[in-house]
Amino acid sequence: MRPPGDPSSERPSEQESHQLPYKWERSWDEVRHCSAACPRCGLRQVDRELEAAIVRLLSGRSGGATICPGEAARAVGGDEVRWVGEYLGGICIDEPRRSDRFVGTQAAADAALASVDLTGYATRRNEVLPCSRRGASGLSPWIRHGHLTLARVWSAVDGPPANRRELRDELRWQEYGRHLYGRLGQGTAEPLRRAPVSAAGVDADP
Secondary structure, eight states: OOOTTOGGGSOOOHHHHHHSOOTTGGGGGGOOOSSTTHHHHOOOHHHHHHHHHHHHHHHTSOTTOOOOHHHHHHHTTOOHHHHHHHHHGGGOSSOOOOOSSOOOSHHHHHHHHHHOOOTTHHHHTTOOSSGGGOOOOSOHHHHHTTSSOHHHHHHHOOSOHHHHHHHHHHHHHHHHHHHHHHHHGGGGGSOSSSSOOOTTOTTOOO
16 A cells, blocks of 8 residues: 555656566556555554565665565564465465575575575476475575576576576576566567467568
8 A cells, every 4th residue: 555645655767667667657646555455454553564664674675676575574573474374365375384495585595596406407497296306496586586686696506517508598588578578567468479370371570
C-alpha cells in the first residue's frame, strides 16, 4: 500500500524506470494499492515498521540488489517464518519453513559462490530427485535477489569445461531475459512475432 504523501510513493526517475520495469509505470500517480485485497487489510503499525526496515536495508545495498522478506521481518523483531506464512502463504503448496541451505545474507551468498561445485551440472542440472543426483549450482536465490551479479558468477565459477560452459550459457539466457523484459515489460506476455510462423510463411517478419 502506498499512503498518499509518503515520500516513497514518488514516481521513479527515468533512470530507475530503465533499470527496473514497473508494473504500474503508466498510471503511477493513480496507484494506491497493489491489489484488490490490499485496501481491505489496511495499513497496520507492523506494516509501517516493515516498510521502514525495507527502506533501511535497501539503502545499504549496492546497485539494484534486493532483500529477502525474512530480513525485514528479523529487523522488526518478528518471526520471519510466521511473516512469510501470513503474507506469502497463498503461493505455497505446503507450510512455510526456514531453509537450512539458503540464508538471505551477503555472507551466505559469498560463501555459496566460493564453494559451488559444478560436477555434473551439464547433465544433471534439471534433476530434482533423488537428492544425490542433483546437479544444479544452488546459486539462483542469491542471483535472484541481487546478492550475486551475473558478471561475478561468470568470472568466479570453475570446474570441468563442459559444466562451466553450460552454466555460462544459462547466465547468458538470464541476461537476455532481463534485457528483453526491460525493453518490453508486460509485452513479454504476448507473442514476440508479428505473426505465427507456418509452413507456408516461414519468411514472416520477426
